[in-house]
Amino acid sequence: MANVTIFGAGYVGVPTGAHFARTHTVTVYDPDARKVQSINDVIEKKSDSLHIHEKGLIELLQENHENIHATSDILEALEDPEIIFIAVGTPPNEKGRANLKYVCAAAEQIAKNIKNDCVVLNKSTVPPGTAYLVKEIIENNRVNDVKISVGSCPEFLAEGTAIEDLRTPDRIVYGCDDQDALDRVTDFFLYLHGKATLCPMSTVSSEVTKYAANALLATKISFMNSLAMLCDSIGANVREVQDGVGKDTRIGRKFLNASMGYGGSCFPKDTMAIAEYGQLFKSPLEIIESTIKVNDKTTNYFTEKIIETFGSDLSGKNFIVWGIGFKARTDDLRESKPVQVAKELMDRGAHVHIYDTVAGALTNFVNENNCYEGKFTLHHEQYEMVSEAIDGLVIGNEHEKFRNLNIKILKIMRGKHIYDGKNILNNRLIKDLIASGFTYKSIGKDSVASEIEKNKLISFLKNEYMD
Ligand SMILES: NC(=O)c1ccc[n+]([C@@H]2O[C@H](COP(=O)([O-])OP(=O)(O)OC[C@H]3O[C@@H](n4cnc5c(N)ncnc54)[C@H](O)[C@@H]3O)[C@@H](O)[C@H]2O)c1
Ligand SMILES: O=c1ccn([C@@H]2O[C@H](COP(=O)(O)OP(=O)(O)O[C@H]3O[C@H](CO)[C@@H](O)[C@H](O)[C@H]3O)[C@@H](O)[C@H]2O)c(=O)[nH]1
Secondary structure (H helix, E strand, O other): OOEEEEEOOOOOHHHHHHHHOOOOEEEEEOOOHHHHHHHHHHHOOOOOOOOOOOOOHHHHHHHOHHHEEEEOOHHHHOOOOOEEEEOOOOOEOOOOOEOOHHHHHHHHHHHHHOOOOEEEEEOOOOOOOHHHHHHHHHHHHOOOOOOEEEEEOOOOOOOOOHHHHHHOOOOEEEEOOOHHHHHHHHHHHHOOOOHHHEEEEOHHHHHHHHHHHHHHHHHHHHHHHHHHHHHHHHOOOHHHHHHHHHOOOOOOOOOOOOOOOOOOOOHHHHHHHHHHHHHHOOOOOHHHHHHHHHHHHHHHHHHHHHHHHHOOOOOOOEEEEEOOOOOOOOOOOOOOHHHHHHHHHHHOOOEEEEEOOOHHHHHHHHHHOHHHOOOEEEEOOOOOOOOOOOOEEEEOOOOHHHOOOOHHHHOOOOOOEEEEOOOOOOHHHHHHHHHOOOEEEOOOOHHHHOOOOHHHHHHHHHHHHOO
């Protein structure tokens, strides 16, 4: 059992802390006293709501209550940690580079307050080399005569499944150039996981691995999104293509779902950050640069489908958006594509009715978009906003509640238009919708709702492929 301190009580810090507390003693430090209070109240069972929404997190914190607490007192946080994880934000700056100010601030705080030897591991997603910078900051500001090793330990959890991802990780990547420290980290993780999952390496390789993983996953999505746009123009169904391609185990089915684009706090920022890093090192990452371009293009492609139906001025139109979080089961709206689409609709004069299964997503929407006040209405029931004043329904994320539409209720809408931003409706339902007078638009599956233009393809081939 080791004493661990985690810097940052966010979507990574709290779930990671709760998970480590299964076998270690954990202190979560965050200067934001409101977050600290929220965590401690949950741990002490004084409250059952946290400042972030993550399935199973409250239960895990309460299960491991004897081993975890949060604090905003830096001295308490650095009482005697053997390992410190930095899990503070690295948001993009105006150039698309990861902003390191929170990481550097954490390093300085550690340097000025630590009283014992320890290993500092960076869990935040950072440009390769950051651990060396953290080490330099600590050495330059260190007050006490202690040995501090610094390494990298990137996090691969996904929001909404964080607790399960942490419990059964595919691998745990960590790097430290100091072999003693690396061995201590290995021991720490062996307490929690089997040896097979451990993936020790050099510090800088570990930092690169995090960006590589996110960029490759994002590339799978953009790759399919490019093909989805082609599928729409020739009458193929991208869903079938995804299955056909994904069943090749060398490729794998995961992250091949075409959608209105990937969002969230990670893929958009991390693809941008590593592409920018490659440019700075005169090693451009052209594939990742294309991934980013395709992602932006796909979102516009989806929005254009709505504009094609109604024209560019949407004054007097009313839309429903189901699912506002960047994916199902999260309150996180960072780089959320459904938010982007909702804003576009409101900018063009429409009124938007928003529903999400996570109440916190609605609260965050209000807090982050008060400049749109009066242009949207929030709803806590999925069908309560359906009326004859509605012109179209946008499916914003992949929650299973949005997969089985109640056509009987929706039929009342004056505009019978469904825009499936995540391609989640199945063929049978789409056909039922068409039979009930709806139109259906997606990303690469429109052919389910329309006749395949065989003659168009034949004449194209005759013109372009026959000498
Ligand atoms: N969110 C994810 O799913 C995810 C997954 C893997 C990796 N990451 C990476 O992990 C890092 C954290 O992401 P997040 O989503 O948890 O961010 P977040 O914004 O939810 O949380 C960051 C927390 O750090 C706190 N903080 C700021 N300065 C601090 C300091 N000096 N000391 C202690 N705490 C401080 C903030 O108050 C905030 O609570 C980022 O680099 C991100 O890219 C995120
Ligand atoms: O086939 C797919 C899979 C995902 N998405 C979209 O991609 C985005 C990201 O989804 P997901 O990866 O599930 O969520 P995140 O919580 O952002 O997790 C990613 O980003 C984290 C932060 O770096 C990593 O730790 C995780 O491993 C990585 O999956 C969302 O908008 C999804 O809707 C698709 O469009 N198609």
